[in-house]
Amino acid sequence: MLPFTNEEYQERLKKVKAAMSDKGIDVLLITDPCNMYYLTGYNLKSYYVNQTVLVALDDEMPRFIGRYMDATVGVLITTWLSKDHVHGYSDDYVDNTTKHAADYISGLIKEFGYGKKTIGIEMEHDFITPMAYERYKMGLPEAKIVNGSKIVNWVRLIKSDNEIEMMRRAGKITRKIWEACVQAFEPGARQCDVAAAVLEAATRGTEEYGGDYQSGPPLFPGGEHAGACHLTWDDSRYPDRYDMYMETGGAYKRYHCPVTRTMCLGQPSEKFVYTANAAIEGLQEALAVVKEGVTCEEVEAAWRKTVAKYGIEKESRIGYSVGIAYPPTWGEKTVSLRPGDKTVLKQNMTLHCIPGLYYEDFGITISETFRVTKTGHEKFYDIPFDLLIKK
Template structure:
């Protein structure tokens, strides 16, 4: 029989920080009239319990109840070891369901297992909050819960945990700074690799290599979003990646939006590159983007609303006859695929969210115009008196 030396469990945060998070969640639940909260977003599950595994393709959840001292993490039996190794709660609060709940989901579903658990704890007659609008809770799950818990009252608790995640702790900021160092190294190497005749897929491979190797001192993790790196006229699109057969050409524009990831914390960064001598149109557009970015960054400080930041950017580019319809920034930090946004506050018109110290954003002042696009972005932290960029990289149009 094989025997292994069991390592001591080391969590990304102290138990006390997790407990403070649970306390804040319960306070928000009480304010919203929620007695039980079922969390299915993997980033929110991680934030509350520490759970971290590639298991989010099957139903799972973390339950927070006002009547329970600790959260309860419910996962697939196959993932039980992953859960016990990464969560901070006592073993009894990590519960596994067998695979039969996955075999015929129209007949027997994981939500039946969760519903039976709630009934066993006499929590089924309470007001139950659900993350309705998330990638990891669908209509079938909801219908299964309704059928299993016909006497329950369900409340939309979408983003309840997300909003609590907004102001980062010192340890969270430390992880975001490490992610920033990873993406800076990756961006440098990627820009240096771009050359006439170089395959786009080769540059993409180098990006993945650098994101995972990390800084040397710190290794990286898989990011929540694949590298965005269109070239040529594809830069007019906001979310193209590389082409499988394409090679870089003289006189070609391209940009790269990347993020390092450390302990699931992200720090996105975007830079635009031109191969050869850039035309005046591209150079002038880049100058406008950088000017608008700088003006918006200067506007940020505690007490300012998100819409005021967006207006500073919009007013700047309006001087040049340009307008950006889409939001130009969003909260960022802890995340899992398919996105790295935290889905709460945005820099957009009408966004009344007031900025507070240690909120973190990806400021995304990209312009996608007729036939081309330019994007130069920063990840930032709101400070006590203004803001600072977590990403540290030359803010310019790069020429290869």
């Protein structure tokens, strides 16, 4: 079931080990499902229980430690790990207030001979709780426990050509989603009906490439709620006159290709069109400066300068890197397109540039996911920036 070659996984592991070594980390406990998937292929919907992929500098193969129910079959069929590197804890560790899976895992870590090592923990990630962290500290009193956050994320930042191909396939699905959304969005349709069309299209994918599940629900802020940029949907019906934007994205083999577009039922106000024009020109100018060697903040600056001509300012970042995603977000949590981020763009970074303009009474967002190239950027889908106005 592995989407990549063994060689590619070895290459990834090598890079992660080099980064660990640089930081003086002997053993890294990976709990972020994106990072687990990146290194091993592990792909079960089990990140609500304690589980970890353990990478040790002195071992050629990572280990999986998690719930017995997953370790017996699911890990073996979704990863390249062999049975002697897969370890399960009994089911009564789940939702148990007196015994904790981190105790079990700590015991194994000592058995493996890592009890006195420097152990990195993904302290700035979801799916490792403060309690698990405390139990690791208690269970490994002779280890040096350090912050190992985002080590794998930074390795993920630059994609291989095979990963770029996954992004392209996800982009084809994104285009399908957009078509379904445009078709469903009509006066009298319920918000949930449009969401249903989007989820159906996202999951069906193309004839060639079936869709994977998305890392989050599509967002449909609109009307008087348009300023709530992380709103999902309800079952109210769209009126004849309505402005909204949708945020969603195709997913293929966990790679995500997000998009936002703004859509209107009937003719929007002049102010709305004016702001949309600013948003589009800003995005175009930002994309125009993208290429290897440019910094993240330079991309943002091009956007900022452009929208300033329209009298528009915005406090929040206008983009972030994307790739593998699991709930709750498709952000890779590394680089941001914003002032102060001096990360230099390199070929095969993939970013979602989303300069959303959210106000109290309306909102406009038009975005693009792209790959950085030596000379510019490659888009993953072809969806016009223009306001989609249904009359």
